[in-house]
Structure formats: C-alpha cells, structure tokens
Amino acid sequence: MEEKDFKCLRCGAISKYPYEKGKMIERQCPKCGSNNIRLIKEKTPVKEKK
Numbered sequence: 001m002e003e004k005d006f007k008c009l010r011c012g013a014i015s016k017y018p019y020e021k022g023k024m025i026e027r028q029c030p031k032c033g034s035n036n037i038r039l040i041k042e043k044t045p046v047k048e049k050k
C-alpha cells in the first residue's frame with residue numbers, strides 16, 4: 001500500500017497515511033484528533049524536453 005501526504009483542515013498538520021485508490025480509510029489527525037483530513041494533491045511535474 002502506498003502512503004501519501006494528508007493535511008488536517010483543522011490544525012494544518014501534515015502526516016503520511018496509507019492510501020488506496022477508491023477506498024475510504026478513516027483517518028484521524030494525531031495532533032487535534034479531527035477526522036477532517038484531505039489528501040494533498042501533488043503538483044504534476046512539468047515535462048521537460050531534452
């Protein structure tokens with residue numbers, strides 16, 4: 001299972017959580033205990049032509 005960065009929308013803490021596509025996993029912020037946690041979308045790297 002891969003891990004991705006998630007951000008707590010309540011306190012802003014960023015933590016790594018296991019992530020599976022199409023699967024809802026209950027996550028809880030280790031700092032404030034909120035379950036209002038969202039996946040941080042990685043910026044798509046710009047393709048460079050060599």
Ligand SMILES: [Zn+2]
Nearest residue numbers: 008011029032
């Ligand atoms: Zn939090």
